[in-house]
Amino acid sequence: MKLVVSSSPHITGKETTASIMQKVVIATVPAIIASVLVFGFRALLLTAVSVASCVAFEYLYEKLLKKPITVNDFSAVVTGILLAFNVPSTLPIWMVVVGAAVAIVVVKQLFGGIGFNFANPALAARIILGLSWTSQMTAWVFPKTFSGDAVASATPLTAYANGAGEMPNILDMFIGTTGGVLGETSALALLIGFVFLVATKVISPVIPVTYVATVAVLAVFLRVDPVVYVLGGGLLLGAIFMATDYTTSPYTAKGKIIFGIGMGVITVIIRRYGSMAEGVSYAILLMNLVVPYINRCTRQRPLGAPKKVKEAK
Amino acid sequence: MAVFKKLVRSAEGAKVPHNKNTENCETVKMPVPSRVYISMQQHIGAPAKACVKKGDEIKVGDVIGTAGGFISADIHSSVSGKVFAVDEMLFPNGAKVQTVVVDTDGLQTVSENIKVPVVTDxxxxxxxxxxxxxxxxxxxxxxxxxxxxxxxxxxxxxxxxxxxxxxxxxxxxxxxxxxxxxxxxxxxxxxxxxxxxxxxxxxxxxxxxxxxxxxxxxxxxxxxxxxxxxxxxxxxxxxxxxxxxxxxxxxxxxxxxxxxxxxxxxxxxxxxxxxxxxxGMPLVTKRITVDGDAVAKAQNVEVVIGTQVKDVIEFCGGYSQEPGKIIYGGPMMGTALTSDEMPIIKQNNAVLVFGKEKAVMPAINPCIRCGRCISACPMGLAPVEIALALSVKDSEELKALCVDLCMECGSCSFVCPAKRPVAQTMKEAKDFLRKADKKN
Structure with a gap:
């Protein structure tokens, strides 16, 4: 009789890395549908190309370096969708492919692959694309609005920052019939994804809620329109899908609160006082960088441990 | 306030399946097998010392091993019969333990030394x-x-x-x-x-x-x-x-x-x-739950201590499929056995038998730093950080992370989506810290 002898425990839970990533993919479906309805079929084309190139780059990199192939874990698919969510529908296809290369090869794989990236790959790629091809990355189309009026400016947030012309109404911003990158315009679709992610325990609601709440409260405090600040830009997309990336967000409950508030403060400062209308990407990126410190400073107190755990070194 | 307590320590534990298939199975008394193997290590602490030798006639309740120290316990015979051998047996933890092998006579004659204790204070x-x-x-x-x-x-x-x-x-x-x-x-x-x-x-x-x-x-x-x-x-x-x-x-x-x-x-x-x-009858029998997908009849059985696992399985209708893993105790903290010839000891409360399919744990993937192990740990530890500290052999950091508080409950491994053997890493970290402390 040949028996397997292994260390306990001898059973494991159902959740796997792949099942988590699949749920994130499902959570993005409402926003994908919204992007197609708002921006047309090109939105789907960009998403498909982005996903395909992310998966291909991951496979090729791992194959080339003779590392275990991890494309089955769906994390590259998630990165691909999120990257597409961060570009306007008019972006040349080849630029998305460049973005995928930056996200997967530079930000993810060069730092050691899944679990080791210092920043969210899709977000870092968005920033690099934005810096490299600023005009293409802000070439918004003007979708048919729910209210029927043509929107005078690109994104509601830009319009608001420039103080130019008419603002889209709240319903347009909520449904998503405004200018912007693919995934950010429809608050409704993003919120459906958010509810799904929280209900299936893929993410904790703490980061998105503290992030959005901080932005809203500060907006009121600084006498800018909190509705436009919350619905008019990339805040919900960033808060729900980008800031909750496991590897680049704190894993303690206290840390998540600090992380959310930090992003909220930076976002509002950039939007209100900076030269850019949008600040979500940089806010998340900056907070990504301090995650190791947040984790360290917000450790739980173990049961029975002294009230103040002495810091090593 | 529950919310604030969660901030100090989430300690969610693990939502393991209950599988209490045998909860309505009234305990069945298993007949005494023809030979039993009574280990001298059925407790934490110093092993007992066998005080019988080959050929001795012994009865139920006779002391056959005397406590080997302050933290130790006497071992009593669970059967009547003749000592076949006093031997060493390899236990799952790798230790060789003195074991009294008894050929039973089936009569279960009770020792005349058994009397109701007089307790006053x-x-x-x-x-x-x-x-x-x-x-x-x-x-x-x-x-x-x-x-x-x-x-x-x-x-x-x-x-x-x-x-x-x-x-x-x-x-x-x-x-x-x-x-x-x-x-x-x-x-x-x-x-x-x-x-x-x-x-x-x-x-x-x-x-x-x-x-x-x-x-x-x-x-x-x-x-x-x-x-x-x-x-x-x-x-x-x-x-x-x-x-x-x-x-x-x-x-x-x-x-x-x-x-x-x-x-x-x-x-x-x-x-x-x-x-x-x-x-006045000492601890000589034990109720154990026999379950798992490779045993014919799952039930609660009262066995005499020293009964071999294979005899227990046979009493429960034998193996229903080729066994891949046999566990002393539960699936979360139990010990996997190297053979079904191991005997039941005092603190066993279950024997679980699983087929080939359930015996092998899934493949290990890279850590995605989701923090589920931290949320789950009932002691409020941070397994992901402990694993990192162990990988760079940082004993100061391990101490600051209170790894010694880990009780090896296995919740971290259970919830890990990357299927990493987190609890095993915690054990290694504890062991590493113990050795590092000894060196200093």
Missing amino acids: HASFVQAVKDSGLVGLGGAGFPTSVKLAPRNLDEVDTLVINAAECEPYITADYREMMENGEDVVEGAKAVKQYLNLSKVIIGIEANKPQAIEKMKNLTASLEGFTVATLPSVYPQGAEKVLIEQVTGKEVPQGALPASVGVIVMNVASVGFIARYLKT
């Missing part, structure tokens, strides 16, 4: 418990007589009876309450009386409503007794977790429950004390 009570050979039956096997004589006895006021039985599959403790509930109450009354305690709290997980009702009825008229319903989340039965749950007190790092005025005993241990005080 704390000292005679502790002596009686020592003579009974009782060790913690929940799984740890800590000698009960040592536990019942803490240095700060006058500061101890609460007995917590651990009837959580949070491990999947196992129902042996549940059957103890359903079949011997009166013994549990009598045993608890004895401990309360002789240790001069004021409170007895029986902690039972919410997934055993019948046991909760039964114990509530049995203790309704007794002063100082309460039955606490525990959430059905693993590991409620972990000593420090249980104490915090029912008393709100935190056992300090490195201290025993007695330091917060509490003694914790497993429910089967308490029931045994009542029976021993009545009959």
Whole structure:
């Protein structure tokens, strides 16, 4: 009789890395549908190309370096969708492919692959694309609005920052019939994804809620329109899908609160006082960088441990 | 405020499946096998020393091994018959342990040394418990007589009876309450009386409503007794977790429950004390749950200590498929056996047999730093950071992360989506820190 002898425990839970990533993919479906309805079929084309190139780059990199192939874990698919969510529908296809290369090869794989990236790959790629091809990355189309009026400016947030012309109404911003990158315009679709992610325990609601709440409260405090600040830009997309990336967000409950508030403060400062209308990407990126410190400073107190755990070194 | 408590320590535990398939299986007494293997190490601490030799005729209840130190316990013969050999046997932890092999005569003649103990005060009570050979039956096997004589006895006021039985599959403790509930109450009354305690709290997980009702009825008229319903989340039965749950007190790092005025005993241990005080028969049999997908008939069986696992399986209808893994105890903390020739020891409460498919754990993937291990850890530890500190051999950091508090409950491994053997890494980290401390 040949028996397997292994260390306990001898059973494991159902959740796997792949099942988590699949749920994130499902959570993005409402926003994908919204992007197609708002921006047309090109939105789907960009998403498909982005996903395909992310998966291909991951496979090729791992194959080339003779590392275990991890494309089955769906994390590259998630990165691909999120990257597409961060570009306007008019972006040349080849630029998305460049973005995928930056996200997967530079930000993810060069730092050691899944679990080791210092920043969210899709977000870092968005920033690099934005810096490299600023005009293409802000070439918004003007979708048919729910209210029927043509929107005078690109994104509601830009319009608001420039103080130019008419603002889209709240319903347009909520449904998503405004200018912007693919995934950010429809608050409704993003919120459906958010509810799904929280209900299936893929993410904790703490980061998105503290992030959005901080932005809203500060907006009121600084006498800018909190509705436009919350619905008019990339805040919900960033808060729900980008800031909750496991590897680049704190894993303690206290840390998540600090992380959310930090992003909220930076976002509002950039939007209100900076030269850019949008600040979500940089806010998340900056907070990504301090995650190791947040984790360290917000450790739980173990049961029975002294009230103040002495810091090593 | 529950929300603020979560910020200090989320300690969610693991939502393990219950699989209490045998909860309604009344305990079946297994006939005495033709040969038993009685180990001299059936407890934490120094092994007992065999005091019989080949050819000796022995009877049920005879002392065949004497305690080998302060933290140790006597071993009694569970059968009548002739000593076939006093040998060494390799146990799953890799230790070679002296084992008395007995050819049974099937008569189960009771030793003439068995008499009802005379108990009048704390000292005679502790002596009686020592003579009974009782060790913690929940799984740890800590000698009960040592536990019942803490240095700060006058500061101890609460007995917590651990009837959580949070491990999947196992129902042996549940059957103890359903079949011997009166013994549990009598045993608890004895401990309360002789240790001069004021409170007895029986902690039972919410997934055993019948046991909760039964114990509530049995203790309704007794002063100082309460039955606490525990959430059905693993590991409620972990000593420090249980104490915090029912008393709100935190056992300090490195201290025993007695330091917060509490003694914790497993429910089967308490029931045994009542029976021993009545009959004087030492601990020679054990109720175990036999379950798993590779055993024909899952049930609760009362076996004589020293019965080989293969005999137990045969009594339960044999293997229903080729076994891939046999576990002493539950699937979360149990020990995988190297062979089915291992004998049942005092603190075994289950034998689980799984087929080839369930025997192998899934492939390991890279850590995605999701933090589920941190949220789950009932002690509030950070396994992901401990693993990192171990990988760079940083003993200072391991100390700061309080890795010594890990009780190896396995919650971290269970919840890990990357299927990493996190609990095993924690064990390695504890071991590394112990060795590093010794060096300094």
